[in-house]
Amino acid sequence: MTVNVSMTINGEAVGPVEIPEDLMMAEFLHEYLNLTGTRISCEQGVCYACSIIVDGAEGGRIMPACVTGALWCDGRSVRTIEGHATRDDEGRITALSPVQEAFLTHFSFQCSYCTPGFVNAATVLVERLGRQPVPRARLEDEILEAMNGNICRCTGYVRYLTAVRDVILATPGLVTGDEGDAA
Amino acid sequence: MKRVLLVLAGLFVAVIVGLVLLWFAVAGPGPVPPATVSFTSLAPDERAALARRGEYVARAADCMACHMSPEETELAGGLPFETPVGTFYGTNISSSRRHGIGDWTADDLYRSLVWGIGEEGEHLYPSMPYTAYHGMTRADVDALWVYLMQTRPIEKPNIPHDLVFPFNIRPLIAFWNMLYRPDDRPGAMARVGDRGEGWHRGRYLVDVLGHCGECHTPRNLAFATTGPHLSGEVLEGALAPDITPDGLFARGWSPQDLAQFLATGLSPQGTPSFRMYSVLDHSTRYLAPADIDAMVAYLFDGRTDVEAAPPVAVAADRAGDGEGHRLYLGLCAGCHGSDGQGRPFSAVPLQGNTTLMFDNPRNLIRVIDEGIPARRLGGMMRMQTMPAFGDTLSADQMAALVNHLRERWGGRGTEVTAGDVADVIDDDD
Incomplete structure (x- = not known):
């Protein structure tokens, strides 16, 4: 099953991009957007090397990109390490x-x-x-x-x-x- | 008018006198059999062997689940238990003479475990499960006493129970005991003719030492476990599920699964949660394989796993799209797998997960809301932290996710509403 996702990444609109429905954000950033600064380490959401910032009404929230599905970020605004400088x-x-x-x-x-x-x-x-x-x-x-x-x-x-x-x-x-x- | 008042006053006095007489008739303990060993003439190695056996009894009876401190110092007491009648605090049962039970005799220990009467003749609250321990053998009590007396004294004062009126009047427990304390001969539960030794040992471990029914058996208004034995009850905001053979089979448990669950905390159906984790951590993971098998034989009543029939998905078409499915892929699938297959030591499988199959969605909602801390399991294994999603998901989103999980893997088609979710979360915050 594939789905189309769109989101804002580091202030720029991305998508719609067709991806497998269960693709995790870390792979989405690396393999689809060539944003390879997000570091994949434990791949089970405990080391937070792969943290990204997902923005919401109450400000930014840290999510581990390795176990957060790209679908969660569909329609949201995301910041990665590439977006700080x-x-x-x-x-x-x-x-x-x-x-x-x-x-x-x-x-x-x-x-x-x-x-x-x-x-x-x-x-x-x-x-x-x-x-x-x-x-x-x-x-x-x-x-x-x-x-x-x-x-x-x-x-x-x-x-x-x-x-x-x-x-x-x-x-x-x-x-x-x-x-x-x-x- | 005066005469009526006099009659009423007389009746009132008669009732009071009657109750006082009744109290004296029922307040005391039943018989206390003589000790099985002569404590003063034990050789050092005999005493050590008896203490080891007593430690095993303490494990099987899960004394620690209640009598540890909130920081998990075993036997120190202080752990709170929230009940509808108030908060109980587990007591210090170390060998401290000041704060613990260091000045108790073996007879005192027997009287408290089997009859619910403390060292000074005071009535213990039935939160101390003497109705279950009632069946303890004197030999087990003696071994337990030898063990407790040689534990390190912990000089930590007890915290008084914080109960609402009239439950804070201890002597009234005598009347509760009259109604609900077993009065048959202690230590001698009737044998069931066609059941084997293992089944009987299992019954002793489950119903007496393990006091499983204290959480798993439904309670009445007087908080006595008078409902259908082990058929499930909500206590402290969590469901202790139905663990009758029918209940276990309906959720796909086989005897092997349950044995693995009790010994290690890992099973195809998941890991223990809420107070059951403490049962694993302080009790069942220490038990001998033969005793685990005996408990399983009793709980399944000798039936075999051919009857295990896990539920099948309902409304499978709803698994394909919709809010719940999207939330599952967005927040859960990274660890629990796209198809709910789980990951070893990181996330339990959701295919076959027992919590998804309960009619009552309370435990599932609480796990998603609160997460689960990292766990030490039996057999040197561990389970990783599950994060809390209470701050991430709205009640509507949580309801959609809960419904998706229950329909897809729990075989539960009943709709959980955002209001249900809010009720459960408000209950426990």
């Missing part, structure tokens, strides 16, 4: 997103296989705090909760987490309360 008219990257930049300056990753998933998870967190700021005292817990599903086998997470914290503290309006000590 700013590009010029010819598609060349001119600037990275603040999260990407922070991961580089903090040496957050080594092999980079998990990085697209971390970028997406951190971006969704930053966006959420923009809508619903949290008290400074809760920030570390919020970060850990938001990034806890993402597995990294190289660096031990600390540099990822501090990079995310620095991006959040450097962005106005994401935390409430006195930044120095307990309010």
Whole structure:
């Protein structure tokens, strides 16, 4: 059985594309759209290397592309690792997103296989705090909760987490309360 | 007028006096047979062997399911149980003399397990399943006592039960006992002539030690398990299904499947969920293969798997398209397979899955809404986390998905509405 799906990916309309009805998003991105930045690892929805952002009325939501069917994204708006950087008219990257930049300056990753998933998870967190700021005292817990599903086998997470914290503290309006000590 | 009042007052006093006399007549325990061993003259190796046997009794009786802490420290107590009459908290049964049962004698333990009377003569609530343990042999109680007395003392205070009036008046349990506590000779359930040793051992493990009926047998208004034995009941918001032979066959269980389920938690019909997971994790996975076989022989009453008849799909044409099918492919098929075949240790097969076959859709709705944590199974196996989809799906979408699953693999054509879904979710939030 095949179905036609259409969706918005990184701001661009895609489709209708005819695909097998049970095609997963990871294969759809790789094999039909040549968007190969999404990393396939465990293929059972537990490592979050393949995370994509599915946008909805309540903001972006992380979904594991390996076990999320393309049918779920039919008619929705999706963001992948390819969509974060700013590009010029010819598609060349001119600037990275603040999260990407922070991961580089903090040496957050080594092999980079998990990085697209971390970028997406951190971006969704930053966006959420923009809508619903949290008290400074809760920030570390919020970060850990938001990034806890993402597995990294190289660096031990600390540099990822501090990079995310620095991006959040450097962005106005994401935390409430006195930044120095307990309010 | 005065005379009428006097008569009424007299009647009132007579009723009270009668109830008090009745209470004294029924409040106590029944007979306590003498211990089967002389505890003081046990050689160290005899005591160790008896303690090992007692630990096995504790496993078979699943003491831990209730008497662990919320952090799963076994015997420490503190786990809450929500019932219509209030919240019960499992008690500390470690050898702590202050908070546990370290100062109990073997007779005290016997009296509490078989008659529901505590060490100080107080009435235990029937949430402690003494109506099932009533059939325990004195030898098993003695072994259990030796085991419990040599466990590590856990110095953790008990949490008082939080019950609504009048259930918070303990002495009233005497009247409940009068009505519902078995009064036949304990430890001696009548033998059934044409059934073999295995069947009888199975009955002891299922009905007495395992106290399966505490969840699986329907309860009456007084919360006593008086309904058809093991025919299924909703407790704590989850259905403990019908596990009579007919019920099991109707959902496609064979004796082999059930033995595998009890020993490892893996079966073609799925893995244990809700409180049944705790039963696997703290009890059945520790049982000897012969005892598992005995339980299965009793539960199937000696019938064989030729009778197993899993339901077939209803309204198969609805599987082809429609909202439920699209949702299944979008959110479920990645792990459970396009045809519901599942993936080993990651997602159970939905073909033949027992939860899809219940008339009551409650468990299915709750699993989709809440997900299932990663599980440690028997035989060094594990099962991966199932994510929760409560935040992803609306009640309408969940109803469409539930109907699709039940029609396609459960043989259940009854329509589940968004309102049904909302009711189940609100119940348990």
